[in-house]
Amino acid sequence: MEAEDILLSTPNKKRKRVSPVTEIDDFDAAAIRNHIYAYYAHGEYPTLKKLAISLKDSGLFEGSPPSLSKILKEIGFAYKKNYKRKIIMERTDIALARIDFLRKVKDITDWDKVVFLDETWLNANHTVSRSWTDDKAESTTKVPEGKGQRLIISHAGTSSGFVPNCLLAFKSVKTTEYHEEMDFNKFKEWFLTLLNNLSEPHFIVMDNAPYHSVQKDKAPTTSNRKNEIITWLQNKGVEANNSMLKKELLRLVSIHKPRTPKYILGEIAKEMGHTVIRLPPYHCHYNAIELIWAQVKGYAARHNVAPPFTANKMLTLLHEACVHVKADDWKKVVEKTKNVIKKDWERDLQFDNICDQELIINLQDCSSDESDFDFDVDLGCTPFNN
Known part of the structure; x- marks a missing residue:
């Protein structure tokens, strides 16, 4: 028997399984x-x-x-x-959400009056992922291993540039998904700042993050207690009492709840003359600010090359990066987004x-x-x- 034909095995050794490639942006x-x-x-x-x-x-x-x-x-x-x-x-619900969005925005005539908002993050150790190196100390990065402390960021912009006075950035205190640290009250306060910095009516494009989507007079569900369901129905003028079964009460809710939910932030914007348009799920490419975030993060990465690698330093780089994004950059990405929407x-x-x-x-x-x-x-x- 040839040596190369001998199969060596280690029965007690646990082999590492290759994880599926399921992480995409x-x-x-x-x-x-x-x-x-x-x-x-x-x-x-x-x-x-x-x-x-x-x-x-x-x-x-x-x-x-x-x-x-x-x-x-x-x-x-x-x-x-x-x-x-x-x-x-x-899925039908995804397709219908996209069609509803496209129908609302395709006929917008003045795209200078469209605001794109979003939240993102920057880590203290964020830097370029690749560079020319010979693997010697003189040509290797000084950035520490790991991500470092995180900044959570909100901003908004139009084809004229970032909306003034609307950059929100704060240090994360958790290591979990950054959406978990932006709650409704914090976002509402920032959203009111945005509205107060818009001098005339605008269309405001936002996604469906939970803190964007708190409903006004939300219809009860199976998770609500029976007395809560009864109170909601009675406030709607519907006859309901404790002798009815919960399933019967929920059937009445399905009959009398609004066909489309009303969102608190949307109603606030409406009172101030603005119109909120919600992005369909999984369609981030309809949000022009996503391309601006790429530019901002690229600037921060290229300039984060020397100590200290802290959240405070990254905050300084963030402000610099936003200044380097010009009105012409915004105009280009808004035009590109408009063309994608019309094409779709x-x-x-x-x-x-x-x-x-x-x-x-x-x-x-x-x-x-x-x-x-x-x-x-x-x-x-x-x-x-x-």
Whole structure:
């Protein structure tokens, strides 16, 4: 027996499992979404097997089909059967949210009156990820390992630049997701500052983060106590009492609750002459400030090269970075966002026409192919929680 034929084993050694590649940023998610739309636009059903190959060829995703399956579910797609074929379809609620948003913004005539707001973060040790080095001390970074203390940031801007006096940045005291440290009261205070710095009515584009979405007179749910449900119904002039079962009361709630919820921040903005337009889930590319954040973080990374690596220093770099973002930078990203929105509306119109006809099926995809089924079967719908 040749030496190379001998297989050595270590039965008691625990082998490290390779974790699935399921961490992607918002921009990659948007690119994958548009890649899937392109299949339908060309009259072809996308399957997990096809997508895994074509996304890799396009440089959009290098992971395995199971990893891709998880990502598709997370960004609002579900496994469906259509004429006994396994295909990937966008969840109806996500598609309707996008259509509602596009319908509201596509007819805006003055894009100078559109405000884009968002929250982000910067770590004290944030720096460039790659540089030329020969791995000697003289050409290696002095930035410590780890992320360091975090800054949580809110800002807003228009095609004219950042809205004056609206930069909010504070130090994080937790190591968890930064959204968890921005509560409704803190955001409301900042939002009022923003509104007071707008001299005329604007459209305000924001996402559906929980602290953006606190409802006014929210309809009760199964988590509410019975007496709370009764009180809500009675305030609406609906006859309800303690002799009724909770399921009966909730049925009355479903009948009498508003078709569209009213949000506290939206109502405040409305009273001051502004209109809040909410982004559809998983569509960050409709928010122009996302591209500005990339510019701000790039500046901070390039200039964070020497000690001290602290949150206070990063705060200084943040202010410098915002100053370096000019009105022309904002004008370009707003124009780009406007064009993406118009293009996507036209795409949805085209897709609607395609769905009204019979789609072309790639004959190279065998309808009895079981390889997709094992990966796709768990692509169920999950509630959106931004």
